[in-house]
Amino acid sequence: MKALEIRQLTKVYAGGHQALNGIDLDVSEGEFFALLGPNGAGKTTTIGIITSLVNKTAGQVSVFGYDIDTQLEAAKSQIGLVPQEFNFNVFEKVMHILITQAGYYGIPAKLANERAEKYLKKLGLWDKRNVQARELSGGMKRRLMIARALVHEPKLLILDEPTAGVDIELRRSMWDFLREINAQGITIILTTHYLEEAEALCRKIAIINQGNIITHEGMDSLLRKLHVETFILYLKNELWELPDLGEFNGYLENKCTLAVDVQRDQSMNDLFAVLAQHNIEVQSMRNKANRLEEMFIKMIAKGEEVDNV
Amino acid sequence: MSKSITPKLSAFNRQSFVGFATIVQREVRRFCRIWVQTLVPPIITMALYFVIFGHLIGSRIGTIEGYPYMQYIVSGLVMMSVITNSYANVVTSFFSSKFQRNIEEMIVAPIPNIMILLGFVVGGMTRGLLTGIIVMVVALFFTHIQIHNVWITLSIVLLASMLFSIAGFVNAMYAKKFDDVSIVPTFVLTPLTYFGGVFYSIDMLPGFWQHASLINPILYIVNAFRFGILGISDINVGFAFGIIILFSAGFFIFAMRLLNKGVGIRS
Numbered sequence: 236m237k238a239l240e241i242r243q244l245t246k247v248y249a250g251g252h253q254a255l256n257g258i259d260l261d262v263s264e265g266e267f268f269a270l271l272g273p274n275g276a277g278k279t280t281t282i283g284i285i286t287s288l289v290n291k292t293a294g295q296v297s298v299f300g301y302d303i304d305t306q307l308e309a310a311k312s313q314i315g316l317v318p319q320e321f322n323f324n325v326f327e328k329v330m331h332i333l334i335t336q337a338g339y340y341g342i343p344a345k346l347a348n349e350r351a352e353k354y355l356k357k358l359g360l361w362d363k364r365n366v367q368a369r370e371l372s373g374g375m376k377r378r379l380m381i382a383r384a385l386v387h388e389p390k391l392l393i394l395d396e397p398t399a400g401v402d403i404e405l406r407r408s409m410w411d412f413l414r415e416i417n418a419q420g421i422t423i424i425l426t427t428h429y430l431e432e433a434e435a436l437c438r439k440i441a442i443i444n445q446g447n448i449i450t451h452e453g454m455d456s457l458l459r460k461l462h463v464e465t466f467i468l469y470l471k472n473e474l475w476e477l478p479d480l481g482e483f484n485g486y487l488e489n490k491c492t493l494a495v496d497v498q499r500d501q502s503m504n505d506l507f508a509v510l511a512q513h514n515i516e517v518q519s520m521r522n523k524a525n526r527l528e529e530m531f532i533k534m535i536a537k538g539e540e541v542d543n544v
Numbered sequence: 545m546s547k548s549i550t551p552k553l554s555a556f557n558r559q560s561f562v563g564f565a566t567i568v569q570r571e572v573r574r575f576c577r578i579w580v581q582t583l584v585p586p587i588i589t590m591a592l593y594f595v596i597f598g599h600l601i602g603s604r605i606g607t608i609e610g611y612p613y614m615q616y617i618v619s620g621l622v623m624m625s626v627i628t629n630s631y632a633n634v635v636t637s638f639f640s641s642k643f644q645r646n647i648e649e650m651i652v653a654p655i656p657n658i659m660i661l662l663g664f665v666v667g668g669m670t671r672g673l674l675t676g677i678i679v680m681v682v683a684l685f686f687t688h689i690q691i692h693n694v695w696i697t698l699s700i701v702l703l704a705s706m707l708f709s710i711a712g713f714v715n716a717m718y719a720k721k722f723d724d725v726s727i728v729p730t731f732v733l734t735p736l737t738y739f740g741g742v743f744y745s746i747d748m749l750p751g752f753w754q755h756a757s758l759i760n761p762i763l764y765i766v767n768a769f770r771f772g773i774l775g776i777s778d779i780n781v782g783f784a785f786g787i788i789i790l791f792s793a794g795f796f797i798f799a800m801r802l803l804n805k806g807v808g809i810r811s
Contacts, residue, residue, distance in 0.1 A: 286652045308654035316652050322645035338566025339653035341559025
């Protein structure tokens with residue numbers, strides 16, 4: 236079952252700006268999907284059309300088989316949206332925001348109350364239920380929007396930049412939460428500027444630029460296409476100058492930190508052999524967590540297929 | 545054929561009704577939360593009108609169509625409060641929802657547009673009716689009120705508050721900034737109300753202005769209401785009802801068209 240199927244989706248805004256040039260996108264049920272792209276690429280427009288906040292110019296969108304042109308209400312019932320910016324009434328109490336949202340989805344008051352309690356507890360906001368939303372901290376406001384998006388128990392959760400401006404601890408706990416609900420069967424689509432976030436969470440990815448989808452595939456296969464990976468090695472002893480690493484390209488970040496590029500056809504064993512020749516002892520190492528970022532920047536810059544990276 | 549009928553029928557199911565009731569609740573909660581801004585001002589303004597125009601000046605005016613001036617203006621002032629409060633409630637609430645973007649909570653949900661409109665309108669009517677009752681109670685401190693025809697009185701209050709709630713909704717759909725919310729009440733609604741026979745009978749006007757007054761819908765509302773209270777009216781009450789229903793239907797269809805197109809709410 237396709238959670239989302241987009242065909243030839245086009246959007247031209249009133250001022251003549253063409254935001255989407257006939258994009259195709261498929262998201263299967265149960266997937267954790269990332270939609271990446273620079274600012275103004277068309278991410279929010281795409282999400283806006285899926286969620287009825289933006290009128291499309293042409294093309295088709297269906298959500299769990301419900302076409303938004305002919306079965307809009309059924310399609311809407313499947314979706315929960317966590318928008319990029321806070322869009323609740325800041326003067327309303329937290330509990331009221333959830334109950335009201337549930338009511339808009341046709342959930343009767345008793346059940347709405349139960350659901351509101353369930354999701355406020357899950358998101359750690361139960362203590363704040365009688366507080367006006369404006370009194371919440373930034374992180375709490377984000378969590379409130381997630382609770383609100385889940386109150387009608389949608390099958391597809393769409394998050395537009397969910398962790399923008401959120402501190403690391405909260406970001407990690409949000410990631411855990413999203414992984415948990417994804418494991419329970421909720422399909423998740425997120426847009427993000429944090430490529431690390433997409434890499435950590437998502438199995439499928441689409442990159443959008445200037446209104447076109449430039450790649451749409453599994454995270455693993457995308458990353459495999461990288462020709463080079465950079466490893467950061469933390470050295471046991473100080474190194475004053477860069478030794479000859481043979482076929483490997485490396486540079487000293489500081490006296491104790493060596494960065495080495497490893498080509499796809501090279502092996503880590505060879506690298507360690509070279510290091511051993513120079514009596515360089517490696518205490519620990521990590522992958523430079525910018526794999527996606529580098530590829531992303533190159534792809535956006537070139538506007539070409541990923542194999543040319 | 546089936547395509548065009550299905551959505552209309554599906555708009556009136558249990559699920560949509562819950563959505564509608566939720567909007568009404570939200571609207572009532574909003575104006576009750578800010579009661580100092582919504583429910584108190586009509587008490588103050590109307591008490592001032594009753595003291596100054598009704599009591600002090602009115603005592604020198606004598607009677608209009610056999611009724612003391614105070615009793616004559618009570619019906620007009622009640623209607624004036626009902627109209628301005630219904631309008632203000634919807635225009636402010638809907639525009640604030642647009643401004644704070646919490647209107648998106650409704651747009652993403654499967655609640656039919658007609659229920660969104662009805663929800664806001666019934667919210668506005670509730671405030672209108674409540675204000676009408678409050679002003680009526682205030683008036684009792686200053687004069688004796690007898691109601692000539694309860695059904696006409698009540699139905700005209702409901703119809704008028706409905707009409708101006710819908711009009712407020714249309715205003716809010718077009719409004720882009722807070723100025724746009726106050727332009728219509730200041731430059732259109734207030735003059736129409738003051739020239740709508742709240743303080744005088746149109747018989748007192750020169751011939752041309754008597755006729756000109758007839759294009760003012762508020763004149764019909766005020767007079768129909770005055771008929772409900774006192775049993776007197778400058779115009780035919782049945783005709784007044786017809787005009788109000790016609791205006792309401794026109795505004796309702798217009799508001800639905802705007803909402804379906806997403807004017808001002810969907811890009």
